[in-house]
Amino acid sequence: xxxxxxxxxxxxxxxxxxxxxxxxxxxxxxxxxxxxxxxxxxxxxxxxxxxxxxxxxxxxxxxxxxxxxxxxxxxxxxxxxxxxxxxxxxxxxxxxxxxxxxxxxxxxxxxxxxxxxxxxxxxxxxxxxxxxxxxxxxxxxxxxxxxxxxxxxxxxxxxxxxxxxxxxxxxxxxxxxxxxx
Numbered sequence: 522x523x524x525x526x527x528x529x530x531x532x533x534x535x536x537x538x539x540x541x542x543x544x545x546x547x548x549x550x551x552x553x554x555x556x557x558x559x560x561x562x563x564x565x566x567x568x569x570x571x572x573x574x575x576x577x578x579x580x581x582x583x584x585x586x587x588x589x590x591x592x593x594x595x596x597x598x599x600x601x602x603x604x605x606x607x608x609x610x611x612x613x614x615x616x617x618x619x620x621x622x623x624x625x626x627x628x629x630x631x632x633x634x635x636x637x638x639x640x641x642x643x644x645x646x647x648x649x650x651x652x653x654x655x656x657x658x659x660x661x662x663x664x665x666x667x668x669x670x671x672x673x674x675x676x677x678x679x680x681x682x683x684x685x686x687x688x689x690x691x692x693x694x695x696x697x698x699x700x701x702x
Contacts, residue, residue: 582609582690587635589682589695593673594629601633601682601695608691615694617656620679624702633669633682633695640687644669651677651699677701 586608590598599622604615635641645664649656659681663671673680682695 583637583639584609584611586686586691586693587637587639589684589693590634590636591623591631591680591682591695591697592634593623593625593631594627596624598634599623599697601697604681604694604696606691606693608686608693610691612691617654618696619654620681620696620698622700623680623697625673625675625699628673628675631671631673635669635684635686639690641667641669642685642687644682644684646671646673647681647683648673649679649681653678656681 586603586606589601589603591601592598602618602621603613604618606613631646633644643664643666646662646669647656647659648662649660650658653659656679659679662673665671669682669684677699680697680699683692684695685692
């Protein structure tokens with residue numbers, strides 16, 4: 522009799538365990554994924570390593586601050602030395618820098634281009650006296666919004682650009698040392 526009762530109990534216990542497992546798995550919610558994307562059955566002409574074109578040419582935000590290229594009176598552009606900056610969530614702190622050498626004995630109209638062109642929201646140009654090594658003689662000579670264009674008087678010293686990048690990307694400082702030439 523005991524043997525017959527145990528044979529009857531097995532299917533009931535199996536059904537109860539299965540019902541309990543089903544109830545527990547529905548309470549736990551969806552199972553976690555392993556991070557492997559499901560295969561798409563749609564045909565694609567793009568190579569697997571590149572996303573398919575979306576029709577808009579939006580460039581990704583660079584990871585480092587742009588170069589600032591200063592041109593004075595149609596002379597060749599010179600990239601400034603990057604000082605302190607905060608850009609796209611990253612940053613670096615720098616002391617006063619002597620700056621990249623820029624031949625500018627006669628001064629003239631000056632333009633700074635940011636490359637890549639992330640745009641400038643606001644900017645100011647400061648200039649020091651010749652021989653200043655810590656910025657103690659720096660004075661503002663120009664400021665504005667948008668395009669960075671100003672007039673630079675003849676002479677030596679250091680030119681400093683303080684720029685707030687467009688689109689909330691941050692701000693940066695660039696240095697050039699004016700040299701004869």
